[in-house]
Amino acid sequence: MRRRGEAGRRRxxxxxxxxxxxxxxGVASLTTAASRLTDGGAVRQTMVAMDEGALMVMAIGDGSLLGVHAVADCDMGAVGYQMGLFVGRAGHVLTPELRSELRGAMSARW
Structure with a gap:
C-alpha cells in the first residue's frame, strides 16, 4: 500500500x-560477504532500487554506515554524491561514542 504525504509525495x-x-x-553485511566471496575489495556503496524508492548504504570508515531512503523519482546520482560529501565532511566526527551520546539525548527528550 502506498503512503502519500500532504503534497501527494511518497513519505x-x-x-x-x-x-x-x-x-x-543487514544489506551491508550481505554486500560485504559477496565482496569477500568474489575478492571484490571493500564495499563503498550499495543501492537497492525498488518500485517506490531506493535504499542507499555507504560505509563511513570506522565500520559505521550511512543509510538513506529516497523516493523513486529522485536523482540517485545526486543523492550518492551528497552522501559522499557528507561522509567526507562529517564521517570522522560521527564516532560510535558521539552517536551513542546523541541517541541518549534524543531518547531523553521523548
Whole structure:
C-alpha cells in the first residue's frame, strides 16, 4: 500500500528508525560477504532500487554506515554524491561514542 504525504509525495519508510538501521546493517553485511566471496575489495556503496524508492548504504570508515531512503523519482546520482560529501565532511566526527551520546539525548527528550 502506498503512503502519500500532504503534497501527494511518497513519505518515508513505514517502520521505526531502528528497523531501518537493522535493514541497513543487514544489506551491508550481505554486500560485504559477496565482496569477500568474489575478492571484490571493500564495499563503498550499495543501492537497492525498488518500485517506490531506493535504499542507499555507504560505509563511513570506522565500520559505521550511512543509510538513506529516497523516493523513486529522485536523482540517485545526486543523492550518492551528497552522501559522499557528507561522509567526507562529517564521517570522522560521527564516532560510535558521539552517536551513542546523541541517541541518549534524543531518547531523553521523548
Amino acid at each position: 518515508g519508510p513505514r517502520g521505526s528508525s531502528g528497523d531501518l538501521a537493522t535493514i541497513v546493517s
